[in-house]
Amino acid sequence: MQKTELLTDFTVITPSAEVSTPRHGWRAKCLQRLIRLELPVPKTVTLPASTVRAIAAGQMLDCPAVLGHFGDSPLISVRPSPENPDWGGPATILNIGFNAARHDLLAKSHGQAAADALYLRFVQGYAVHVARLDPDMFEGLEPGARGLNDALRAYEMEMDEPFPEDPARQLADVLRSMARAWEGTTARLLRQAKGAPAEAALGLVVQQMAQGIGQGISGSGVIQFVDPVTGNPKVIGRYLGQSQGRDALKKGEALYLTRDPRGPSLEELAPEIFAELIREGAICRQRLREEMQIEFTIEDGKLAVLDAVKVQRSARAGLKIAVALARDGVITPAEAVLRVEPRALSELLHPQVDPRGPRDVFARGIAASPGAATGRIVFSSQAAQASAARGEACILVRRETAPEDIRGMHSAAAVLTERGGMTSHAAVIGRGLGLPCIVGASDIRLDTRDRKLTARDGRVFREGDIITIDGTSGEALVGAADMLPSAQGESFRQLLAWADELRDIGIRANADTPSDAQTARDFMAQGIGLCRTEHMFFEEARLVAMREMIFADTAPDRAAALARLLPMQRADFVQLFEIMKGLPVCIRLFDPPLHEFLPHSREGMRELAEALDRPLSEVTRRAEALAEFNPMLGMRGVRLGVVLPEIYDMQARAIFEATVETVRAGEPVVPEIMIPLVSARREVELVKTRIDAVAALVRTKTGVSFDYRLGVMVETPRAALRAGEIAQHAAFLSFGTNDLTQMTYGLSRDDAGRFMNTYVQEGVFSEDPFHILDVDGVGELLLIGAERGRQTRPNLTLSICGEHGGNPESIAFCRKAGFDYVSCSPYRVPLARLAAAHLAL
Numbered sequence: 001m002q003k004t005e006l007l008t009d010f011t012v013i014t015p016s017a018e019v020s021t022p023r024h025g026w027r028a029k030c031l032q033r034l035i036r037l038e039l040p041v042p043k044t045v046t047l048p049a050s051t052v053r054a055i056a057a058g059q060m061l062d063c064p065a066v067l068g069h070f071g072d073s074p075l076i077s078v079r080p081s082p083e084n085p086d087w088g089g090p091a092t093i094l095n096i097g098f099n100a101a102r103h104d105l106l107a108k109s110h111g112q113a114a115a116d117a118l119y120l121r122f123v124q125g126y127a128v129h130v131a132r133l134d135p136d137m138f139e140g141l142e143p144g145a146r147g148l149n150d151a152l153r154a155y156e157m158e159m160d161e162p163f164p165e166d167p168a169r170q171l172a173d174v175l176r177s178m179a180r181a182w183e184g185t186t187a188r189l190l191r192q193a194k195g196a197p198a199e200a201a202l203g204l205v206v207q208q209m210a211q212g213i214g215q216g217i218s219g220s221g222v223i224q225f226v227d228p229v230t231g232n233p234k235v236i237g238r239y240l241g242q243s244q245g246r247d248a249l250k251k252g253e254a255l256y257l258t259r260d261p262r263g264p265s266l267e268e269l270a271p272e273i274f275a276e277l278i279r280e281g282a283i284c285r286q287r288l289r290e291e292m293q294i295e296f297t298i299e300d301g302k303l304a305v306l307d308a309v310k311v312q313r314s315a316r317a318g319l320k321i322a323v324a325l326a327r328d329g330v331i332t333p334a335e336a337v338l339r340v341e342p343r344a345l346s347e348l349l350h351p352q353v354d355p356r357g358p359r360d361v362f363a364r365g366i367a368a369s370p371g372a373a374t375g376r377i378v379f380s381s382q383a384a385q386a387s388a389a390r391g392e393a394c395i396l397v398r399r400e401t402a403p404e405d406i407r408g409m410h411s412a413a414a415v416l417t418e419r420g421g422m423t424s425h426a427a428v429i430g431r432g433l434g435l436p437c438i439v440g441a442s443d444i445r446l447d448t449r450d451r452k453l454t455a456r457d458g459r460v461f462r463e464g465d466i467i468t469i470d471g472t473s474g475e476a477l478v479g480a481a482d483m484l485p486s487a488q489g490e491s492f493r494q495l496l497a498w499a500d501e502l503r504d505i506g507i508r509a510n511a512d513t514p515s516d517a518q519t520a521r522d523f524m525a526q527g528i529g530l531c532r533t534e535h536m537f538f539e540e541a542r543l544v545a546m547r548e549m550i551f552a553d554t555a556p557d558r559a560a561a562l563a564r565l566l567p568m569q570r571a572d573f574v575q576l577f578e579i580m581k582g583l584p585v586c587i588r589l590f591d592p593p594l595h596e597f598l599p600h601s602r603e604g605m606r607e608l609a610e611a612l613d614r615p616l617s618e619v620t621r622r623a624e625a626l627a628e629f630n631p632m633l634g635m636r637g638v639r640l641g642v643v644l645p646e647i648y649d650m651q652a653r654a655i656f657e658a659t660v661e662t663v664r665a666g667e668p669v670v671p672e673i674m675i676p677l678v679s680a681r682r683e684v685e686l687v688k689t690r691i692d693a694v695a696a697l698v699r700t701k702t703g704v705s706f707d708y709r710l711g712v713m714v715e716t717p718r719a720a721l722r723a724g725e726i727a728q729h730a731a732f733l734s735f736g737t738n739d740l741t742q743m744t745y746g747l748s749r750d751d752a753g754r755f756m757n758t759y760v761q762e763g764v765f766s767e768d769p770f771h772i773l774d775v776d777g778v779g780e781l782l783l784i785g786a787e788r789g790r791q792t793r794p795n796l797t798l799s800i801c802g803e804h805g806g807n808p809e810s811i812a813f814c815r816k817a818g819f820d821y822v823s824c825s826p827y828r829v830p831l832a833r834l835a836a837a838h839l840a841l
């Protein structure tokens with residue numbers, strides 16, 4: 001090949017050289033920063049991605065010219081330098097330039113053993129990583145001259161040529177091998193899984209070796225200044241005398257860095273060098289504005305810094321480090337906010353399965369509510385309650401859950417269901433309670449009568465067996481897994497306080513009970529965006545009154561049953577208002593089909609007949625009469641409000657009397673009342689007229705004046721399309737994207753789990769639309785509703801309260817559409833606050 005055809009585009013890294021991350025990769029740029037900080041970095045040359053690509057395509061680099069920069073017969077290393085450190089890259093190759101002559105020289109200066117060991121190591125690495133020979137042939141060789149000769153012979157036998165002696169040839173081979181490894185399919189798939197684009201390129205850095213082997217203090221190691229799991233300040237690392245690269249991390253005889261009762265340390269061996277490392281660590285943190293792990297070598301008492309990488313860290317450590325850097329003035333609070341990925345927060349809110357522990361997975365499903373819990377299997381809500389009464393943690397395993405399971409769910413540590421999707425009952429309640437939950441685990445078989453669960457692999461689990469639910473990954477594990485505790489410490493609160501100063505969209509919580517409301521406040525939600533009142537009726541005493549109301553034949557009978565519910569509802573609202581301390585509370589009027597409140601078993605029917613003092617046959621007949629073919633599209637929501645207006649009257653009265661009680665106690669309240677499942681303006685008119693009348697009555701009776709706001713939930717496509725006229729009677733519109741998704745797609749939210757996986761795998765849907773808002777279809781309805789509503793009423797308050805409300809993508813969509821707030825499960829509030837701040841930056 002002609003000399004003129006050789007590639008010559010490479011750069012010696014100096015403080016002023018033109019080195020950039022997109023062209024040369026992060027490592028080259030980072031080394032330049034270390035050089036600018038005047039850290040003792042050995043001479044380094046960087047090859048830009050374009051050169052590496054040309055090498056992979058078969059062109060040659062002018063290797064003698066590169067070597068020329070390193071003086072006479074140098075030893076060098078080559079390291080990968082992709083644009084993003086997470087994208088990996090081929091293994092580092094050390095000691096390039098080693099050959100027989102170098103071996104002799106080193107034997108004289110450092111002794112035969114050291115020279116043999118280094119040469120052997122180079123031949124091994126070269127044979128396996130560069131010549132791609134079978135690693136088995138080069139493993140387990142005897143150290144010393146014998147092993148070295150065996151390795152050289154094995155190489156020659158396999159390659160039909162002696163081991164290359166010429167440093168330029170060695171370098172050319174190493175570069176070609178690394179450049180091609182980057183283009184390989186496995187490497188490509190691996191980095192794309194980590195978010196690398198298809199065209200991601202590789203830069204390479206060629207660096208003068210610091211020996212780590214010598215007569216004086218010599219060796220190598222790594223050091224960092226924070227704990228990777230907790231993020232607390234701590235010097236961590238290892239040092240190994242007479243070693244290179246990352247040997248110290250692998251070999252048992254390595255020293256600790258700081259004084260340690262368990263053994264000798266670098267601090268004792270070489271206090272000045274140790275102090276220098278500490279100083280350099282502080283410089284890196286301050287100037288690179290990041291916690292770095294430093295790779296260093298000591299050669300005859302002289303320190304060299306070879307590399308520095310961002311410290312690997314858990315989610316909790318990431319948050320702690322970002323806040324500490326901002327507190328120390330190294331980065332701004334806004335940067336700290338940006339450095340924490342919102343989704344990482346959910347890892348901190350709940351205990352998690354320790355990723356370092358063993359995992360024996362027996363079932364997989366949809367990860368419906370994050371966190372992990374261990375307990376004994378129970379197959380019924382009664383068993384869950386009994387278990388809780390004994391103080392024993394239990395996992396509620398059901399085909400699916402229904403409203404009557406609410407108490408069982410309260411008693412359980414986690415929930416696993418065979419059916420259901422992201423917005424099924426178990427999923428919604430699980431998230432609301434902060435309970436780890438897996439739904440749609442369709443590979444298990446449940447036999448509730450025999451109280452056993454059969455996993456796909458045939459393993460059988462019975463009531464009382466211990467399992468762990470990992471709601472973060474959607475995996476159910478055998479036995480008690482190792483756990484990491486939740487971590488909502490002071491750094492967590494500080495970061496979110498900074499996020500609140502930055503964001504420009506409100507965050508409220510969906511909260512049904514006082515304990516939800518307390519959680520919402522603890523997570524600093526700006527109010528309740530959705531209180532689903534029907535959940536308040538599932539307590540034993542209320543369920544009976546509710547059932548009496550449903551079974552009442554006449555208006556007065558119904559009124560009598562409702563009169564018993566009134567004080568209970570009022571007390572609920574007083575509690576909510578008290579907890580929320582003047583923050584807005586948006587209460588949704590009764591929504592589900594009445595039929596949901598009836599018992600589903602014969603046993604339950606008998607109990608009900610007893611409670612109502614009616615014949616079983618009549619109770620069963622009435623229950624059957626209430627059954628609907630499509631209850632979710634039947635007598636529910638505002639339709640109940642129109643047909644049986646007394647229910648809403650009672651709720652409105654409870655809300656207003658609670659308002660008066662709270663106002664009298666000195667706390668201002670402006671309740672918000674929301675009508676569910678509206679599809680026509682007239683529905684709103686009818687309900688509004690009655691609620692206004694109830695308000696007037698309560699004002700007159702109590703002599704206390706108060707305001708309230710009435711709004712509409714947009715959950716049907718028609719409500720979105722007719723938002724213009726609906727807004728005539730509504731102060732706010734809140735998009736219930738669970739039902740709106742169900743109705744826009746014509747897709748049952750309770751049954752979609754069965755085919756959703758296939759649909760997503762086949763690319764019919766890019767994501768589960770109950771999980772990630774479908775911006776193209778449902779999103780368009782949101783935009784239409786928002787625009788038409790605001791045309792009628794420019795100051796119309798707009799929000800979203802479906803399960804999508806807590807997703808960063810939906811928050812971005814709503815913010816762009818000019819929504820006032822999003823409302824999500826209380827446990828999603830921190831994530832939503834952080835995601836909203838990211839959007840504003």
Ligand code: PEP
Pocket residue numbers: 530532591715735736737738739740801802803
């Ligand atoms: C919705 O439909 O989006 C909603 C918030 O109401 P629910 O989930 O109670 O039907």
Ligand code: MG
Pocket residue numbers: 676715736738739
């Ligand atoms: Mg709904």
